[in-house]
Amino acid sequence: MTTTSSNPNPLADTMPTFIGMPKFPTMAKEALGNTQQRRNLQHATHTIRAKRAAVVGEMNDWEALRRNGADTKDEVLAHLDTYLEQLEAKLVESGATVHWARDAEEANRIVIGLVQAEGVDEVVKVKSMATQEIELNEALEEVGIAAWETDLAELIVQLGDDRPSHILVPAIHRGRAEIREIFRNKMAAVGRPAPEGMTDEPRQLAEAARLHLREKFLRAKVAISGANFAIADTGTLVVLESEGNGRMCLTLPETLISVVGIEKVLPTWEDLGTFMQLLPRSSTGERMNPYTTMWTGPAAGDGPQNVHVVLVDNGRTHVLADEVGRQGLRCIRCSACLNVCPVYERAGGHAYGSVYPGPIGAVLTPQLRGTGSAIDQSLPYASSLCGACFEVCPVRIDIPRMLVHLRTQVVDEHRGTRNAESSAMQAMAWMFADNRRLQKAQRAATLGGKLLGKRTSLGAIPGPASAWSGARDVPVPPKETFRQWWSRTDGGRR
Amino acid sequence: MSQTDARAVILERIRAAGASSSAPAEVPPPPPDTVLDESAMLELLVENLRDYRAVVTEVNGPELRPAVDAVLQRHGCRTVTVAPALDDSDRPTDAFTVIEDHGLSSQELDGIDAVVTTSRVAIAETGTVVLDHDGGQARRALSLVPDVHICIVRADQVVTSVPEGVSRLRPSVEKGLPLTWISGPSATSDIELNRVEGVHGPRNLEVILVR
Numbered sequence: 001m002t003t004t005s006s007n008p009n010p011l012a013d014t015m016p017t018f019i020g021m022p023k024f025p026t027m028a029k030e031a032l033g034n035t036q037q038r039r040n041l042q043h044a045t046h047t048i049r050a051k052r053a054a055v056v057g058e059m060n061d062w063e064a065l066r067r068n069g070a071d072t073k074d075e076v077l078a079h080l081d082t083y084l085e086q087l088e089a090k091l092v093e094s095g096a097t098v099h100w101a102r103d104a105e106e107a108n109r110i111v112i113g114l115v116q117a118e119g120v121d122e123v124v125k126v127k128s129m130a131t132q133e134i135e136l137n138e139a140l141e142e143v144g145i146a147a148w149e150t151d152l153a154e155l156i157v158q159l160g161d162d163r164p165s166h167i168l169v170p171a172i173h174r175g176r177a178e179i180r181e182i183f184r185n186k187m188a189a190v191g192r193p194a195p196e197g198m199t200d201e202p203r204q205l206a207e208a209a210r211l212h213l214r215e216k217f218l219r220a221k222v223a224i225s226g227a228n229f230a231i232a233d234t235g236t237l238v239v240l241e242s243e244g245n246g247r248m249c250l251t252l253p254e255t256l257i258s259v260v261g262i263e264k265v266l267p268t269w270e271d272l273g274t275f276m277q278l279l280p281r282s283s284t285g286e287r288m289n290p291y292t293t294m295w296t297g298p299a300a301g302d303g304p305q306n307v308h309v310v311l312v313d314n315g316r317t318h319v320l321a322d323e324v325g326r327q328g329l330r331c332i333r334c335s336a337c338l339n340v341c342p343v344y345e346r347a348g349g350h351a352y353g354s355v356y357p358g359p360i361g362a363v364l365t366p367q368l369r370g371t372g373s374a375i376d377q378s379l380p381y382a383s384s385l386c387g388a389c390f391e392v393c394p395v396r397i398d399i400p401r402m403l404v405h406l407r408t409q410v411v412d413e414h415r416g417t418r419n420a421e422s423s424a425m426q427a428m429a430w431m432f433a434d435n436r437r438l439q440k441a442q443r444a445a446t447l448g449g450k451l452l453g454k455r456t457s458l459g460a461i462p463g464p465a466s467a468w469s470g471a472r473d474v475p476v477p478p479k480e481t482f483r484q485w486w487s488r489t490d491g492g493r494r
Numbered sequence: 495m496s497q498t499d500a501r502a503v504i505l506e507r508i509r510a511a512g513a514s515s516s517a518p519a520e521v522p523p524p525p526p527d528t529v530l531d532e533s534a535m536l537e538l539l540v541e542n543l544r545d546y547r548a549v550v551t552e553v554n555g556p557e558l559r560p561a562v563d564a565v566l567q568r569h570g571c572r573t574v575t576v577a578p579a580l581d582d583s584d585r586p587t588d589a590f591t592v593i594e595d596h597g598l599s600s601q602e603l604d605g606i607d608a609v610v611t612t613s614r615v616a617i618a619e620t621g622t623v624v625l626d627h628d629g630g631q632a633r634r635a636l637s638l639v640p641d642v643h644i645c646i647v648r649a650d651q652v653v654t655s656v657p658e659g660v661s662r663l664r665p666s667v668e669k670g671l672p673l674t675w676i677s678g679p680s681a682t683s684d685i686e687l688n689r690v691e692g693v694h695g696p697r698n699l700e701v702i703l704v705r
């Protein structure tokens with residue numbers, strides 16, 4: 001992959017599902033045809049949204065907490081080298097081994113080496129965005145190491161040979177009947193089969209997962225995790241979870257390997273006071289998630305005795321070098337922005353072609369990977385710029401501003417070149433120039449996307465139009481903002 | 495390239511990114527903590543624990559042992575594991591088989607019905623109990639594998655807010671102790687967002703609050 005700017009920092013060298021992935025409009029159009037998924041998503045996002053609003057409303061001064069969180073993260077990003085060196089020193093002092101990885105390939109190589117050194121051919125895994133980003137499971141599989149996902153949703157995704165569609169609830173696009181089928185057909189091949197006579201009742205499905213995974217937990221020698229936070233002044237890693245699969249992985253095996261993005265550092269232990277409030281309330285809408293594990297190197301006689309930490313760049317320094325874009329590194333992956341996004345709600349997570357879906361994915365992915373591919377060029381358009389994501393973001397990331405910034409970048413990169421993407425831009429300009437055309441396109445799209453599929457001339461409408469056009473039963477999300485922006489900037493050219 | 499190179503390259507990329515210019519002049523302080531008197535604080539703790547489906551028993555000191563027994567009875571437990579360091583006054587009576595942990599394997603723990611532990615800190619505002627696994631709190635596997643976790647919390651361990659709890663835990667972390675924060679029993683909402691309690695952790699969290 002090539003960098004398009006003079007920036008010396010390389011981009012992420014891999015991210016699953018990217019290569020050859022159709023761009024957002026195509027993916028969104030497909031997703032819009034899937035009513036079951038849309039219903040599930042709508043139910044999920046609305047439920048979590050309401051819970052979040054309730055527990056945030058309980059707080060005396062949420063705004064002050066957000067500001068403290070945002071500025072703490074900015075402080076980290078401004079002096080990231082210092083904090084990483086401090087974290088490393090503390091980790092080493094506590095008995096952990098620290099590794100550094102410039103990109104995904106290097107991170108995977110390090111992890112594979114560590115697993116092979118233990119002489120095992122399987123590992124248990126705690127849900128981790130970082131390991132999805134670097135495609136660790138695939139890399140392990142290539143060398144004959146089975147990586148068992150242990151989060152219920154990740155298990156559903158893995159057994160179903162599927163991709164996650166939401167940061168917090170990755171299998172939200174699957175209904176209970178589908179999950180039952182997946183368990184019945186797939187569990188036996190990789191371990192304990194699903195119980196005879198299992199119905200699609202959630203309790204029974206969860207019990208099947210408990211039994212299936214327990215034998216794996218009890219025999220596992222090596223676990224792989226990510227980390228929500230890494231504390232520089234104590235060398236502590238933190239993992240938040242709900243099911244207890246995290247505790248199993250972080251406690252029972254002999255060796256623990258944690259893959260941690262370099263932006264996960266917090267300066268001091270006391271900063272957790274803020275973040276342990278911001279994250280659970282924004283994420284699951286709970287006052288606190290059921291389980292959190294914090295560890296500071298190996299503990300004598302308790303848990304893994306070989307503790308490794310792999311600090312991963314993989315494009316993050318590239319994001320850091322962008323003055324507007326660097327605030328994206330504040331992200332604590334709570335997924336609140338997904339749950340309020342009208343485009344995400346309709347298009348679903350898969351349309352973003354990235355492990356980071358929704359508004360944050362629309363800004364982070366093209367920055368991590370660069371805007372070299374069709375999907376990455378289209379991602380900054382996967383938004384109506386309504387601003388809801390900024391309002392809920394616990395670390396005040398101004399996603400709308402970043403989207404506009406990225407759109408400008410995409411257009412700049414293609415000025416003067418006649419390729420598919422710039423024609424797409426023109427097609428969009430043409431669409432938005434005349435209100436009747438837009439409405440016509442919307443009407444066409446309500447026929448279920450089938451019609452759109454035949455009309456090649458409309459096939460290139462970037463994100464927002466195709467997302468809106470599928471929204472038959474809901475009012476069109478705030479298009480004014482986008483259109484105002486369009487005319488003000490002459491389609492991002494100004 | 496070797497590891498030292500990777501480290502140097504990443505640190506150099508960070509410096510070249512020039513992000514220090516966007517350092518906040520001063521990080522604004524977090525909002526002040528909520529202050530509650532002791533009885534209000536304990537009441538809030540109990541309310542929030544129950545809200546997240548933990549079962550709470552409130553006792554005075556001498557009632558503790560019978561209360562532990564009663565919980566075990568209620569769940570039909572026979573075997574109970576404890577840390578060797580757990581005080582006699584915190585243990586169940588002879589009516590149950592008490593197995594001290596001297597390095598029980600995960601498989602052995604899987605065959606035990608319940609565990610009794612103490613705790614380090616409890617946070618009222620969130621209904622959270624925190625273990626640093628020292629002494630009677632037992633190593634982590636004990637409060638993880640058996641299906642019933644009886645957790646003893648003493649009134650002087652309770653704080654109102656998360657930041658207060660975090661400050662109190664600094665000494666544990668500096669000693670290198672791992673922490674487990676527990677807010678209700680294990681739960682998942684992964685299937686059509688239906689809450690199901692008890693996936694991998696203990697399906698039953700029983701908190702005994704000693705006043």
Ligand code: SF4
Pocket residue numbers: 282330331332333334335336337338360389392393394395396397
């Ligand atoms: S951008 Fe903000 S709201 Fe979205 S996942 Fe990240 S922290 Fe949460």
